[in-house]
Amino acid sequence: MLKIWGRPYSSNVIPVIWTANELGLDYDLMLAGGSFGKLNTDAYGAINPNRMIPAIQDGDFALWESLAIVRYLAARYGADGLCPADLQTRAIADQWMEWSASKAFGPVIYLFFATVRTAPDARDAEKIAGLRDEAHAALTILDGHLADRPFVCGDDFTMGDIPLGCVAYRYFNVDVDRPALPHVEAWYERLAQRPAYQAHVMRPFGTNPDEWAALEKACAAEGIL
Ligand SMILES: N[C@@H](CCC(=O)N[C@@H](CS)C(=O)NCC(=O)O)C(=O)O
Structure with missing residues (x-):
């Protein structure tokens, strides 16, 4: 297996x-x-x-x-589902997967560390605002792309949505004010309808190291998943 x-x-x-x-x-x-x-x-x-x-x-x-x-x-x-058979459609999926890693993941994960993984009294508001702006600037590019298509490759959900969907969950669930990104928000709502996204991406973060360790123990106890 x-x-x-x-x-x-x-x-x-x-x-x-x-x-x-x-x-x-x-x-x-x-x-x-x-x-x-x-x-x-x-x-x-x-x-x-x-x-x-x-x-x-x-x-x-x-x-x-x-x-x-x-x-x-x-x-x-x-087959021709998550990995599109059409070469150009697959290339678009690849493009956004690479872009997720090169442009979106970094600011969002550092924003996540600066908020969720930092004790409230140790948080640096200026640094958080800078990372939020950087993440928003990157995601604005995705917002433009999603303005006239429901998913990254068009009408169908593909692997091109997967890394960015994980980034989006973190971005939309850290405690910061976010300027609007209407098309990314609508796409995120579409992802949130998917049972596998709900079960495996929309998970609690744990807000401090003790909670994090407890989540890991709970995970082991669940024999996940
Ligand atoms: N580019 C690698 C990065 C892998 C990576 O950074 N993994 C981290 C976790 S997100 C890791 O192994 N950290 C050590 C640990 O979790 O103990 C990938 O996408 O697989």
């Missing part, structure tokens, strides 16, 4: 878990990273020599780098 290594609250693992669930795949989640450890074992080093999560094993085949994994799962198990 497919194995997904990682902790299900990690920003690079969530896209892989969401993809597997969109595809209806059976998999074993191998809890690793954070307080679950295991990354420094020889066995894990043989799967991912970077000793980072996520990684997958699909039979004898091992793969790391979250976006490569999303593409692999979509192409191997998604």
